Amino acid sequence: MAENIGIKRKSGQVKDGKWLVLTESTGEPGVGFRHSCGAEIMAQQVARPIWDGPFPLSGSGRCSYEKVPYCPQCEEIPNYHGAPITPRS
Numbered sequence: 001m002a003e004n005i006g007i008k009r010k011s012g013q014v015k016d017g018k019w020l021v022l023t024e025s026t027g028e029p030g031v032g033f034r035h036s037c038g039a040e041i042m043a044q045q046v047a048r049p050i051w052d053g054p055f056p057l058s059g060s061g062r063c064s065y066e067k068v069p070y071c072p073q074c075e076e077i078p079n080y081h082g083a084p085i086t087p088r089s
């Protein structure tokens, strides 16, 4: 089977403080979600380095871990090394 070259949406997007993909899905936490396309929502754990040092791109090396929901059919698999978090002061 040919490789799927369709353009997938970037996963892990947030809308109004909620996971965008979950706003398009039906289901309940703990039971499971199903996307509007019919695929089951998957979750990928990602690690986000926390850059809380005094200089840009510096920090203590701590990471924040979280599960990012995504639709395997419509979205890219979330990158394990997720986007850095810069704490607000």
Ligand SMILES: [Zn+2]
Binding pocket: 035, 036, 037, 038, 039, 071, 072, 073, 074, 075
């Ligand atoms: Zn989908």
